[in-house]
Amino acid sequence: ETGVTQSPTHLIKTRGQQVTLRCSSQSGHNTVSWYQQALGQGPQFIFQYYREEENGRGNFPPRFSGLQFPNYSSELNVNALELDDSALYLCASRDTSTDTQYFGPGTRLTVL
Amino acid sequence: GIQVEQSPPDLILQEGANSTLRCNFSDSVNNLQWFHQNPWGQLINLFYIPSGTKQNGRLSATTVATERYSLLYISSSQTTDSGVYFCAPIHTGNQFYFGTGTSLTVIP
Numbered sequence: 001e002t003g004v005t006q007s008p009t010h011l012i013k014t015r016g017q018q019v020t021l022r023c024s025s026q027s028g029h030n031t032v033s034w035y036q037q038a039l040g041q042g043p044q045f046i047f048q049y050y051r052e053e054e055n056g057r058g059n060f061p062p063r064f065s066g067l068q069f070p071n072y073s074s075e076l077n078v079n080a081l082e083l084d085d086s087a088l089y090l091c092a093s094r095d096t097s098t099d100t101q102y103f104g105p106g107t108r109l110t111v112l
Numbered sequence: 113g114i115q116v117e118q119s120p121p122d123l124i125l126q127e128g129a130n131s132t133l134r135c136n137f138s139d140s141v142n143n144l145q146w147f148h149q150n151p152w153g154q155l156i157n158l159f160y161i162p163s164g165t166k167q168n169g170r171l172s173a174t175t176v177a178t179e180r181y182s183l184l185y186i187s188s189s190q191t192t193d194s195g196v197y198f199c200a201p202i203h204t205g206n207q208f209y210f211g212t213g214t215s216l217t218v219i220p
Binding site for chain 1: 143153155156200209211212213
């Protein structure tokens, strides 16, 4: 139990649609990161938010965007879904006192 | 970014056997964590180990930062150890760089 929750657990969308995934971090963790994990691969960094501002981004197009809220929750939004967006999406919150990151259980997105 | 290579890619063990998983990385790191991903996709922290050696029960890890590698030791393996093991160093900033992992299957 990491204390990080994500919703929904599974989601099916069609190409061209938009999706919002949600994450609730542990209380006190003011840094949240999002990762995309394709089947058979390691997670890839999408972006990170610190105190509600994006402060790092991986090699993902602008149609991947996010928000972080003061209550330690965050969102990942993906516009104009493509088939290759099908993946497990993971959020991770960071405990700065121990410099460790804790991952949520993920949202499995299928784009048809 | 940095390159992360893990070996072996796949490993099958008889219950009770020991194993060593290796992680090589291409540049200096500020932090390194080992994770176990269970069959349902949950990534579970095993170790935060930017350098030195740590032990937790049947698991231990060693990172030699100057030589750019880390090792994860699993002793007396159990079927519940099955899953994918990732090492994830942080080079700069707070971004983890994941390798492709080692897929471990422990058979009874």
